Amino acid sequence: MQRRTSKQKLNRKIRKKIAEINREIEAHCARLCEQEWQELCGTMDGNMSAGRTWKILRHLLDPTSTRTATRVQMAKLRHKYKDDPEAFAEEIVQTHIARPAGQSHFEYRGSRRCHCVEGLRWRNGGGGHRLRRRRY
Structure with a gap:
């Protein structure tokens, strides 16, 4: 069939x-x-x-999280930057190591003495600063 197609490219019946x-x-x-x-x-x-079962389900949820997918991605990066090791290192830092900028948190405006630590006192008055619960 392929030989006929190569010879008769315009034959409508064959197509x-x-x-x-x-x-x-x-x-x-x-x-x-x-x-x-x-x-x-x-x-x-x-x-x-x-x-x-769990490996299959994990793969279905996120196919890029497997070790094989990570290895393939790293191989692609190595191939892309094989002549420029500095750019390769920068790409690794940007995509895999660098963390996104976090949110700014509000200043704490509550009292310094919180009700959650009222029942706690310092044990060993001097050097061993461990907290322990007061016994009543």
């Missing part, structure tokens, strides 16, 4: 036949995928405590 075969292949692949997914869900149904 229609190839398109029909491609649709059949696509539908068959979708059925197989659905069947495999149903089998997998059936095996996971009774085994929620199994590690494999």
Whole structure:
């Protein structure tokens, strides 16, 4: 069929036949995928405590959080910056190590002596500053 297509590129019947075969292949692949997914869900149904089940669920929730995905991402970065190690280090710091700027917090306006520490007193008057609850 491919040989005929390469020779007769403008033949409408051949193009229609190839398109029909491609649709059949696509539908068959979708059925197989659905069947495999149903089998997998059936095996996971009774085994929620199994590690494999949780790995699959974690991957479905966030596919980028796996070690393999991280390794692939690092390999892409290394390839991208293979001639410039300083830019590579900067990219690593920016994307993986640097933390976003935090929110500014409001100033505490309450009293210094809080009701939550009223029942506490210092043990060992001098050096060992450990708190212990007062016994009444």
